Amino acid sequence: MKQMKSSKPPVAVPAISISRLSLYARRLATLERKGVEMVTSSVLADACGVNSPQVRNDLSYFGGFGVKGVGYYVGELLFEIRKILGLDKQWRLGLIGVGDLGTALLKQNQFANDEYAFVAACDKDPKQVSRQIGEITIEPFDSMERAFNAAKVEIGVINISHRLAQKVADKLIKGVGVRGILNFSAADIQCPKHVFIENVDFTLSLDKLCYRLTSSSPR
């Protein structure tokens, strides 16, 4: 009885479905650690506040998963989702700008289920340079290209002032050849089409919270 049949989607998959795949993977990883073998779509649906048909719809973009009337094999579905998301390898991150947030990131270093690891970091501040955090030694800003190339950085994590962000992004793209940037700065970074940027802004989460607080209560 073969459960899985993942394939490249023929249509563009909505970003929201991709985000839910991440959440399904988190829930599946937790279940796997607990030794659970089978899971229903409604359990996965609970993991991100949707319903079972939505789970089946999200997965349907990538082929046929699961056993009708029974559910999904936890280990196999996790394996397939990781493959879909590109998380069947460890991604090498380079941090630009350490500061307090960067220090927190480097101390944690291994994220999710070891799917991400910082392999290099640099900072402008002479007080940060040569500091050791975990296995990473902070390099001077001017050595970024050399250090990031040597460490084979694949994704740049920008955590510097928005005034410098574009310049650093250009260097990362041209000098290091990264194709992915995680941007913690407030800058609206422009980049060529082959490069992808994700902006991380927790104030957007706060905005969502405030809308729900406001729209659910008399003003």
Next chain:
Amino acid sequence: MKQMKSSKPPVAVPAISISRLSLYARRLATLERKGVEMVTSSVLADACGVNSPQVRNDLSYFGGFGVKGVGYYVGELLFEIRKILGLDKQWRLGLIGVGDLGTALLKQNQFANDEYAFVAACDKDPKQVSRQIGEITIEPFDSMERAFNAAKVEIGVINISHRLAQKVADKLIKGVGVRGILNFSAADIQCPKHVFIENVDFTLSLDKLCYRLTSSSPR
């Protein structure tokens, strides 16, 4: 010529539309600072990678905005979106667990356009207690309820180990009466229906990035 006519939406507004309203507001605030008076839907669309009809659709949940064939008045649309999102006031945040990330948050303290401000913080670590960061003095963990009530905290920001997160959330809800929680921990916090939780997890942004990197290149 009256441009605006915002009203309570008769239907549930999709979460993604709310997120886009935040992004429109950011773009509008930038334009306002630059002294721009009018904006087209396509400029707003650019701010979050959608198209003009999507912008009009997002706004249509809340009434009629804009002047046909001309665009939107920047200041007025910003005012209305802020009202919709509940950002026409400053929200009072209380931080539980300082650490490196919390220190970064407290140093920044005022977020977005002063729509959020930390008014209290507490920590378990005796080394953190009594430390002053900006205008905030870190309180001991055991004094959280007293300190947060005194500071009139409306939203709790949880930045502690996932093992303690649920206990802290319960205290925030029952002892302080907060109705909104921003959760930086990995815990899957359960709460009563009148309380809203937003989980902040930048690894989800990394997952999205990796999917785009993986699906756009030969493997």
